[in-house]
Amino acid sequence: MPTGRSGSIHLFRFAGIDVFLHWSWFLIAMYEIQGGLRTYSSIGWNIAEYLSLFVIVTIHEFGHALACRQVGGRANRIVLWPMGGVAFVDPPPRPGATLWSIAAGPLVNVGLFPILWIVVHGSRIAGMPASQPDLFHLLRAMFYINFGLLVFNILPIYPLDGGQILRSLLWFVLGRARSLLISTILGLIGVAGFIGIALYRGSVWFGALAFFVLLNCWAGFQHARVLLRLAKAPRRGGFACPSCKNLPPIGPFWRCGRCEESFDTFESRAQCPFCLTQYPTTSCPDCGRQSPVGEWTTAAYDAPTLEALMSSLPK
Numbered sequence: 001m002p003t004g005r006s007g008s009i010h011l012f013r014f015a016g017i018d019v020f021l022h023w024s025w026f027l028i029a030m031y032e033i034q035g036g037l038r039t040y041s042s043i044g045w046n047i048a049e050y051l052s053l054f055v056i057v058t059i060h061e062f063g064h065a066l067a068c069r070q071v072g073g074r075a076n077r078i079v080l081w082p083m084g085g086v087a088f089v090d091p092p093p094r095p096g097a098t099l100w101s102i103a104a105g106p107l108v109n110v111g112l113f114p115i116l117w118i119v120v121h122g123s124r125i126a127g128m129p130a131s132q133p134d135l136f137h138l139l140r141a142m143f144y145i146n147f148g149l150l151v152f153n154i155l156p157i158y159p160l161d162g163g164q165i166l167r168s169l170l171w172f173v174l175g176r177a178r179s180l181l182i183s184t185i186l187g188l189i190g191v192a193g194f195i196g197i198a199l200y201r202g203s204v205w206f207g208a209l210a211f212f213v214l215l216n217c218w219a220g221f222q223h224a225r226v227l228l229r230l231a232k233a234p235r236r237g238g239f240a241c242p243s244c245k246n247l248p249p250i251g252p253f254w255r256c257g258r259c260e261e262s263f264d265t266f267e268s269r270a271q272c273p274f275c276l277t278q279y280p281t282t283s284c285p286d287c288g289r290q291s292p293v294g295e296w297t298t299a300a301y302d303a304p305t306l307e308a309l310m311s312s313l314p315k
Contacts, residue, residue, distance in 0.1 A: 008079055017065050019058065020079045028082035045134045052142045054080055056149060060105045061087040067104030071097040093244065093287045095171035102164040109150035116143040157190030158183040159216040177227035180220055187217035230285050236266055239296040244287035253285050269293060
C-alpha cells in the first residue's frame with residue numbers, strides 16, 4: 001500500500017489536499033486499456049474509461065478527506081494507485097467522528113448513482129446507442145464503475161470502507177480496542193474469501209487484493225492489542241495530551257525510531273534511554289497527535305483539564 005510521496009507523482013492540490021499518483025498506476029493502466037480494445041472503436045475511448053474510473057475514485061476519496069476535516073480531523077493527502085485510492089485521514093478518536101469520515105466516501109457514490117443513471121437513461125432515449133455508440137458505452141461504463149465501487153467498498157471486510165464502518169459502529173458498544181480487534185478478525189475471513197476467488201478464477205488482481213487486506217488486517221490486529229494494553233495501563237499524573245486531554249499511560253509505549261527500543265518517554269523526558277536520541281515532540285497513544293513534552297505539562301494544569309483529571313481519580 002502506498003504511504004504517500006515516495007514513488008508517487010504530485011498531480012494537484014485542492015482545498016489544501018495534495019493528490020498523488022503512484023507510479024504503478026501506469027503499468028496497470030497499460031494492461032487494462034489494451035485488454036478493453038474490443039469495446040470501443042479506438043483506444044482513446046478506452047483511455048477515457050480508465051481515467052473516468054480514477055475521477056470517480058478521486059471524488060470518493062475527497063469525500064473521506066473533507067468529512068474528516070468537518071469533524072475536526074486532519075486530512076491533507078490522497079494517493080491514487082492501481083487498486084483504487086487512499087485518503088490519509090486522521091479523525092478525532094471518537095466513534096462518531098470516525099464513522100462520518102469513513103461513511104462519507106461511499107455516500108459520494110450513492111450521490112453519483114442517480115445522476116449517472118439519469119445521464120445513461122437520457123442518452124438511451126436520445127438514440128445515442130445508435131448515433132454515438134462509443135460515448136454511450138463510456139457513460140454506461142461510468143455508471144457501472146460507480147455502482148461496482150459502491151458495492152465493493154461497503155463489503156464488511158477491514159480495511160475496506162464497509163469494514164471500517166462496522167468497526168465504528170461496534171466502537172459505540174465495545175470500545176475502541178475490541179471493535180478494531182473484531183473487525184480485523186472478520187477481515188482475515190475476507191482474506192480467505194479473496195484467496196479462494198483468486199485461485200478459482202486465476203486472478204492476479206484478487207490475489208493482490210487479498211495480500212493488501214491481509215497486511216492491513218494484521219497491522220490493525222497488532223494495533224488493537226496495543227490499544228487493549230493501553231486501556232488496562234495505569235495513567236501518569238502531571239501530564240496531559242494538549243489535544244485529547246488524556247493522561248499518558250505508564251509504561252514503555254513509545255518506540256525509538258533509531259534503535260527500535262521501547263521506553264517510557266515521560267520517565268526520560270522524551271529522550272531514548274538506550275541510544276540517547278532526544279525527541280522534540282511526543283505522540284499521544286490515544287489520539288496520535290504530537291506535542292512537545294512541555295505542552296503536556298502545561299495542559300495538565302489548565303483549569304478545565306485539571307478538573308477532568310480530578311474527577312477521573314478513584315474515589
